[in-house]
Amino acid sequence: xxxxxxxxxxxxxxxxxxELDEEIAFHRTQAEQAFVADGMTPEEARYAAxxxxxxxxxxxxxxxxVIGFRGxxxxxxIRYAIRxxxxxxxxxxxxxxxxxxxxxxxxxxxxxxxxVLLKRLPYEQxxxxxxxxLSSASYPKFPLNPFDFRxxxxxxxxxxxxxxxxxxxxxxxxxxxxxxxxxxxxxxxxFHVLGLRPALGREFDQAAEIPGNGLQVMLSNRLWRTRxxxxxxVIGRKITLNMxxxxxxxxxxxxxxxxxxxxxxxxxxxxxxxxxxxxxxxDPNRRGSHYIExxxxxxxxxxxxxxxxxxxAIMKQIGREHSDNDAGWTxxxxxxxxxxxxxxxxxxxxxxGAVVIVLLIACANAANLxxxxxxxxxxxxxxxxxxxxxxxxxxxxxxxxSLLISFLGGGLGLALAFSGVKALxxxxxxxxxxxxxxxxEHAGAGIHNPRDGGYGHSLRAGAGVPGDTIGSQGGTAEGRxxxxxxxxxKPAPRRAGSCRGEPCMCTADRRGADAAELAEPTASxxxxxxxxxxxxxxxxxxCELRKA
Amino acid sequence: xAKKPDLLPGTLDMLILxxxxxxxxxxxxxxxxxxxxxxxxxxxxEGSLYPALQxxxxxxxxKAEWKMTDTNRRARFYTLTPAGRKQLGVELSQFxxxxxxxxxxxxxxxxx
Numbered sequence: 001x002x003x004x005x006x007x008x009x010x011x012x013x014x015x016x017x018x019e020l021d022e023e024i025a026f027h028r029t030q031a032e033q034a035f036v037a038d039g040m041t042p043e044e045a046r047y048a049a050x051x052x053x054x055x056x057x058x059x060x061x062x063x064x065x066v067i068g069f070r071g072x073x074x075x076x077x078i079r080y081a082i083r084x085x086x087x088x089x090x091x092x093x094x095x096x097x098x099x100x101x102x103x104x105x106x107x108x109x110x111x112x113x114x115x116v117l118l119k120r121l122p123y124e125q126x127x128x129x130x131x132x133x134l135s136s137a138s139y140p141k142f143p144l145n146p147f148d149f150r151x152x153x154x155x156x157x158x159x160x161x162x163x164x165x166x167x168x169x170x171x172x173x174x175x176x177x178x179x180x181x182x183x184x185x186x187x188x189x190x191f192h193v194l195g196l197r198p199a200l201g202r203e204f205d206q207a208a209e210i211p212g213n214g215l216q217v218m219l220s221n222r223l224w225r226t227r228x229x230x231x232x233x234v235i236g237r238k239i240t241l242n243m244x245x246x247x248x249x250x251x252x253x254x255x256x257x258x259x260x261x262x263x264x265x266x267x268x269x270x271x272x273x274x275x276x277x278x279x280x281x282x283d284p285n286r287r288g289s290h291y292i293e294x295x296x297x298x299x300x301x302x303x304x305x306x307x308x309x310x311x312x313a314i315m316k317q318i319g320r321e322h323s324d325n326d327a328g329w330t331x332x333x334x335x336x337x338x339x340x341x342x343x344x345x346x347x348x349x350x351x352x353g354a355v356v357i358v359l360l361i362a363c364a365n366a367a368n369l370x371x372x373x374x375x376x377x378x379x380x381x382x383x384x385x386x387x388x389x390x391x392x393x394x395x396x397x398x399x400x401x402s403l404l405i406s407f408l409g410g411g412l413g414l415a416l417a418f419s420g421v422k423a424l425x426x427x428x429x430x431x432x433x434x435x436x437x438x439x440x441e442h443a444g445a446g447i448h449n450p451r452d453g454g455y456g457h458s459l460r461a462g463a464g465v466p467g468d469t470i471g472s473q474g475g476t477a478e479g480r481x482x483x484x485x486x487x488x489x490k491p492a493p494r495r496a497g498s499c500r501g502e503p504c505m506c507t508a509d510r511r512g513a514d515a516a517e518l519a520e521p522t523a524s525x526x527x528x529x530x531x532x533x534x535x536x537x538x539x540x541x542x543c544e545l546r547k548a
Numbered sequence: 549x550a551k552k553p554d555l556l557p558g559t560l561d562m563l564i565l566x567x568x569x570x571x572x573x574x575x576x577x578x579x580x581x582x583x584x585x586x587x588x589x590x591x592x593x594e595g596s597l598y599p600a601l602q603x604x605x606x607x608x609x610x611k612a613e614w615k616m617t618d619t620n621r622r623a624r625f626y627t628l629t630p631a632g633r634k635q636l637g638v639e640l641s642q643f644x645x646x647x648x649x650x651x652x653x654x655x656x657x658x659x660x
Contacts, residue, residue: 005606019614020598023575023624027594030576052594059595066602 009067020063028053058388073393077400084401088373092405095369099409102362104416105355111421113348117341122257124195125297129336130304132162132294132311133262134329141332143263143290146280148318148326149187152294155314158307162296163190167264170241170274172227181223182270183241184258185278185292191252193297194259200224201235201250208277217246218275221254241274260340261293287325295336308333366409370402560592560600561609562643565628565636568610574623575601601626609635 009016028049035045053059065073085092120126132152134142144152149164156162163186170183188206191197198218208216217239219228228234238245258272266272278292298307311331319327374381384394567573567581578601579592604610609632615625628636 002606005608009606019624022622023598024594026574026621026623027576027579029621034580054593054595059598062595062599063602066599067606 006067006069010069016067017060017064020060024053024056024059055388074400077397078404080397081401081404085404091369091373095366095405096409096412098362098365098369099406100412100416102355102359103410103413104420106359107414107417108420108424109348109351109355111417112424113352116344117348121259121336121340122255123259123336126336128160128297128300129194129259130296130298130307131259131332131334131336131339132296133332133334134290134315135332136328136330141262142329144292144294145287145290145325146278146282146292147284147287148315149292149294150280150284151318152311152314153187155317156307156310158302158310159296159298161189161193162294163187163193164278164292164294165190165261166278166292167261167266168276170276171243172223172239172241172274173243174240175227181273182266183274183276184261184272186275187278190275190295191256193295195297196252196256198250199253200232201248203250204275204277209280211279211281214277214279215244215246216249216277217241218250218252219248220252220256220271220273222271223273224251241276246276259295259336263291263293285322287322296333304333304335366405370405374398559643560596561604562636562639563590563592564597564600564604564626565609565632565639568626568628568632569636572613572615572625572627574617574625576623578626604632607631607635 031049031052032042032045035048036042040048121129123129132144134144136142143166144164146164149162153162165184165186168183168185169180172179172181186204188204188209191203199221201218203218204216207213219234224230224234228237228239231237234248234251237248239248240246252275256272258266260266296307298304308331311333315326315329315331319329381394385391563582564578567578567585570581573581575594575597579594579597582590582592601610601612604626605612608629610626611629612624612626614622617623
């Protein structure tokens, strides 16, 4: 009932106020007449009535509060805050830019960190997965020879399963334009190692590895949908790859992400569309060519170190058996996570540290700006206090302004972060581009931080003495002197505090920046040896991986 | 503003409703009536009276109409609604319980 009445009054506000005005006027006249009847002069009676009646505006405000909704004053505050910001564009632009830039930088970096470091790899128990490479004095990280791989698979005890893969794109023809699609040759159980299962059909068995059995193919979800109309009966169908008929044996589900590869790696923004069975063709005793990469799932009771020792023992054995090709290699067993994230971790952390410090500085600056503004608005605040506005109300008003600023700054910051992530992707090694889509998730980052400024700002409203301030700025010389005495007697401690705080922040930031400068060249050198394009590409592939 | 002794908190609505049982009155009339009936002890401040009247209107305990006064001026007259009468009964009984309870406590203190 009450709510409905309020609602109906919402549309008759003007009438409500006119009626109230008339009622108050009537009341006042009646009181005046009563005083005249008591023997006062009309003028005395008028003043007496006014005195008795008190603050007419307050009566109206309080009556309005009764019929108004709770949220209404909030809307009022927001409108007032917008007008305030509009009225001082320089302040608004400076503070919004300060917040937007720092929040944007933080969101952008954090998005990258989230994408690269924090997201779990999209495989079953990814911490068990390792990549296997060879290493020698002249080739620190090298692909495997297929027959070596077969020996590892047969002899090692440390792994639940092991598979190998190599890039081999194919031309898909048949219905429509022939297209080149990214393809990989994989050994039996490759998806089993990753912990992925086909959505349709099955993956290749060991029979498919025998030369001559290789005309089988598995499709990605994307290719299945775009080229085969998501046909549920696609299993067993023959499709034309490289002018040869391949039988479809399986379709992988959406979100089957390539774990990254070193040798002819998949470029950023692309994924793998077909998998064909890797055939162990050729002479098993000639082991000079290296072009497949190993991936394995270690047993849960075997750690990486043990697996590496076992693999190196096996490699020594193989080296003795095939001393012409296989001597002098050591085996690298690298957790997949390290392989994907690699050295970027340290660099990202340094960057994050730097932008966090920038954010702190921005917060200090924003707080200072708000405080300076609050001091210059003391007169306004004093007038409002004198007019009977409760302190809490003024503090709420100030908080509303601060929150509005922080939301605007945060919003702008996010917009910047979106473009910032793109810029970062362009500037940084491709691995970082992984996270281009994640800045959304960081939306909350900026929202709370300018509040520290907000508090200071509202606290000043609480601390001001209205008469004092009005006197100081608009009134008599005596008032001004009084104001100065008061000022001298109690210096504003909060402002002093925040001004002192800033230089320390600046030093801290310089240190962060120096650290970044120091760390970055080494970090990028270690990751991107000159002239190895493949490394760059593999980074891109890693991005792809993290993106999923 | 120098304050005269305040009304007991929460009693203003009840006093207004009670005053209106004698017939329709405008805001000034209500204030005057309360003042006179209490021999000038209770003064209803205008700053409380009008917001209180809005509150009662919202609850549909009183309704308001513009009418002419004896002196031929337009004024807003408030009348009690049936719901308001019921509410007055509720508030009166609550108030009496309260007064009785306070009285019991006070008399106990005097004996001690």
